[in-house]
Amino acid sequence: MTAPSSKPPTVALDAMGGDEGPAMVVAGADVARLNHPGVRFLLFGDSAKLEPLLAERPGLAAVSTVEHTDRIVTNDTKPSIALRSGRQSSMRLAIDAVAGGRADCVVSAGNTGALMAMAKFALKTLPGIDRPAIASFFPTERGETVMLDLGANIECDADNLVQFALMGAVFCKAVLGYPSPTIGLLNVGAEELKGHDELREAAARLRSMDLPGRFHGFVEGDDITRGTVDVVVTDGFTGNVALKTAEGTAKLVSHWLRQTFKSSVFASLGYLLAANAFRKLKARTDPRRYNGAMFVGLRGICVKSHGGTDAKGFGHAIDVAVDLAIEGFSETVRMELARYGTPPQADGGTPPAADPPPSEPRADTA
Amino acid sequence: MTAPSSKPPTVALDAMGGDEGPAMVVAGADVARLNHPGVRFLLFGDSAKLEPLLAERPGLAAVSTVEHTDRIVTNDTKPSIALRSGRQSSMRLAIDAVAGGRADCVVSAGNTGALMAMAKFALKTLPGIDRPAIASFFPTERGETVMLDLGANIECDADNLVQFALMGAVFCKAVLGYPSPTIGLLNVGAEELKGHDELREAAARLRSMDLPGRFHGFVEGDDITRGTVDVVVTDGFTGNVALKTAEGTAKLVSHWLRQTFKSSVFASLGYLLAANAFRKLKARTDPRRYNGAMFVGLRGICVKSHGGTDAKGFGHAIDVAVDLAIEGFSETVRMELARYGTPPQADGGTPPAADPPPSEPRADTA
Numbered sequence: 001m002t003a004p005s006s007k008p009p010t011v012a013l014d015a016m017g018g019d020e021g022p023a024m025v026v027a028g029a030d031v032a033r034l035n036h037p038g039v040r041f042l043l044f045g046d047s048a049k050l051e052p053l054l055a056e057r058p059g060l061a062a063v064s065t066v067e068h069t070d071r072i073v074t075n076d077t078k079p080s081i082a083l084r085s086g087r088q089s090s091m092r093l094a095i096d097a098v099a100g101g102r103a104d105c106v107v108s109a110g111n112t113g114a115l116m117a118m119a120k121f122a123l124k125t126l127p128g129i130d131r132p133a134i135a136s137f138f139p140t141e142r143g144e145t146v147m148l149d150l151g152a153n154i155e156c157d158a159d160n161l162v163q164f165a166l167m168g169a170v171f172c173k174a175v176l177g178y179p180s181p182t183i184g185l186l187n188v189g190a191e192e193l194k195g196h197d198e199l200r201e202a203a204a205r206l207r208s209m210d211l212p213g214r215f216h217g218f219v220e221g222d223d224i225t226r227g228t229v230d231v232v233v234t235d236g237f238t239g240n241v242a243l244k245t246a247e248g249t250a251k252l253v254s255h256w257l258r259q260t261f262k263s264s265v266f267a268s269l270g271y272l273l274a275a276n277a278f279r280k281l282k283a284r285t286d287p288r289r290y291n292g293a294m295f296v297g298l299r300g301i302c303v304k305s306h307g308g309t310d311a312k313g314f315g316h317a318i319d320v321a322v323d324l325a326i327e328g329f330s331e332t333v334r335m336e337l338a339r340y341g342t343p344p345q346a347d348g349g350t351p352p353a354a355d356p357p358p359s360e361p362r363a364d365t366a
Numbered sequence: 367m368t369a370p371s372s373k374p375p376t377v378a379l380d381a382m383g384g385d386e387g388p389a390m391v392v393a394g395a396d397v398a399r400l401n402h403p404g405v406r407f408l409l410f411g412d413s414a415k416l417e418p419l420l421a422e423r424p425g426l427a428a429v430s431t432v433e434h435t436d437r438i439v440t441n442d443t444k445p446s447i448a449l450r451s452g453r454q455s456s457m458r459l460a461i462d463a464v465a466g467g468r469a470d471c472v473v474s475a476g477n478t479g480a481l482m483a484m485a486k487f488a489l490k491t492l493p494g495i496d497r498p499a500i501a502s503f504f505p506t507e508r509g510e511t512v513m514l515d516l517g518a519n520i521e522c523d524a525d526n527l528v529q530f531a532l533m534g535a536v537f538c539k540a541v542l543g544y545p546s547p548t549i550g551l552l553n554v555g556a557e558e559l560k561g562h563d564e565l566r567e568a569a570a571r572l573r574s575m576d577l578p579g580r581f582h583g584f585v586e587g588d589d590i591t592r593g594t595v596d597v598v599v600t601d602g603f604t605g606n607v608a609l610k611t612a613e614g615t616a617k618l619v620s621h622w623l624r625q626t627f628k629s630s631v632f633a634s635l636g637y638l639l640a641a642n643a644f645r646k647l648k649a650r651t652d653p654r655r656y657n658g659a660m661f662v663g664l665r666g667i668c669v670k671s672h673g674g675t676d677a678k679g680f681g682h683a684i685d686v687a688v689d690l691a692i693e694g695f696s697e698t699v700r701m702e703l704a705r706y707g708t709p710p711q712a713d714g715g716t717p718p719a720a721d722p723p724p725s726e727p728r729a730d731t732a
Contacts (some may be wrong), residue, residue, distance in 0.1 A: 221610025
């Protein structure tokens with residue numbers, strides 16, 4: 001939407017993150033490379049592991065540079081500890097590459113809380129934003145809905161929720177191209193008297209604000225997949241539980257379907273006849289297609305991949321990051337935030353001394 | 367488990383609750399009547415509406431008594447207002463019938479927050495329980511899981527969560543017959559360092575307590591439908607969002623399935639072949655089979671029906687209430703709570719003067 005970068009982007013990869021580690025990351029980069037001619041990769045991690053993997057993939061090796069480190073952030077590391085003692089970790093060095101201008105975006109499948117704490121510290125938040133949030137897409141009956149926060153901020157006040165609403169709407173405009181997205185606050189009832197105080201305060205403020213979209217009011221859990229609004233705003237605890245409950249429910253229904261098709265000879269034959277249609281449904285609803293959650297509210301592009309994904313899913317997370325980099329997403333968000341919401345601070349955001357956040361992000365997703 | 371009542375129970379019905387009101391309630395009672403020979407109904411509501419409906423159903427009329435009131439609690443009434451000014455409402459009179467010993471259980475499809483506030487006030491909480499919770503069953507890959515709180519208590523402290531864990535385990539033992547249910551606390555990560563302070567405090571206490579089951583630790587949203595534990599404990603806000611997100615996701619997948627079967631001639635033929643198996647799946651996963659949420663922690667049996675259900679669903683909510691009454695559920699819970707957890711108070715619970723609760727329940731579930 002704003003001056004897209006003409007140069008193909010450079011992607012910094014935390015090559016040690018994720019359940020499968022370097023093998024998955026390298027294979028994922030190889031998948032993504034084919035979608036983005038000219039893209040380059042900086043891989044941060046153990047060169048003894050990475051070099052042999054790249055040697056098997058000469059096409060990828062030709063556009064990749066390995067920067068060695070033997071330090072990693074494990075999944076059980078507290079964000080505050082990662083921030084203090086993880087300065088030489090693969091995750092931090094990958095983020096620093098974006099902060100230093102050597103890369104245009106960073107992708108990691110590692111510890112979400114640590115990634116958020118480090119990204120916030122090294123990349124800084126955008127003017128007017130106190131805390132970044134994790135945003136991603138939910139498939140709905142009507143198309144796709146942006147939901148945030150999915151796990152970065154366990155406790156949120158009205159200010160945070162209002163900022164999430166702003167960022168979510170801008171994200172929705174920029175990535176889905178909706179001219180005026182509708183925004184809903186997730187609650188336990190649509191009536192104004194329901195829910196936590198901070199929800200009601202946020203709703204009152206959103207009703208009176210000029211927004212990059214339209215405030216719909218409160219929505220409930222079943223409105224997410226119904227597609228009642230284009231942007232669903234919630235705190236990171238509720239968002240994370242909702243995301244994982246939806247994933248679990250979809251798995252349960254798939255489990256029942258498999259049982260149903262196996263339950264009789266007729267049903268099995270029926271499956272064979274419908275198999276092609278089911279293959280299409282499966283491709284459309286493949287969770288890997290929804291992999292790649294964006295950290296919104298930062299001055300750089302940071303995408304979190306599901307830790308348990310495979311090469312195809314990690315490749316999709318890279319696609320998300322590359323698309324955002326090409327679109328000049330951070331600049332778009334900065335400009336839209338300057339137009340709406342709280343005026344940007346003169347110094348351009350929270351000074352580094354105020355980082356890390358007073359209440360460290362304890363959150364994690366996937 | 368404890369001295370089951372030999373006499374068929376009397377069921378008090380809030381005949382004015384629910385989206386469809388008296389017609390749905392009367393038709394639902396007629397469905398439930400066939401499952402429970404000897405059961406009797408006290409119907410509270412507008413006799414001008416109820417008598418003609420009963421006249422059409424002589425079998426039901428023979429076991430029913432109408433007690434007239436023209437006062438109702440609407441869905442947008444605040445619980446505190448309902449408590450103060452709804453003493454002659456159909457909902458309150460039905461609860462009072464249980465409190466006064468004229469009925470063995472009450473069922474309402476009306477305003478959840480008002481029902482909880484009135485039930486808590488009129489029926490009183492059990493010894494050792496500060497706040498009742500809403501419990502219901504979730505279908506899982508392994509069978510069924512009890513989940514609570516589904517919307518009664520928007521904000522919960524560690525005490526509440528520990529009590530919910532106790533009540534949930536007792537409910538699971540009594541209703542599902544599991545000898546030693548496993549209990550999980552819903553969180554955003556399985557590691558001990560994650561989540562709100564009250565969650566971590568509740569977990570620490572549950573680890574060291576003697577329980578009517580076994581404490582598993584933290585579980586995540588996708589563990590609910592996976593059946594990782596038999597009892598999932600959470601606050602009413604998160605539980606309500608999770609419940610509705612799961613309902614919405616199941617609807618979305620059904621929507622996709624219909625599209626898939628319509629997408630080609632082969633797929634349509636496949637559906638015809640598998641139709642019988644799908645009918646069985648549909649019957650098994652019918653949301654009406656899961657209608658009827660129990661208010662646990664009260665000295666009387668109170669079941670909340672989904673407001674938007676039909677006669678079959680409301681009939682199932684009555685089934686739940688009648689089964690609990692026959693099993694002597696309230697007495698079982700009281701005895702189990704006396705064995706485990708906090709010792710019962712000498713006076714047998716919160717004195718009436720302390721009711722209504724200091725922070726009124728703002729919650730609602732559909």
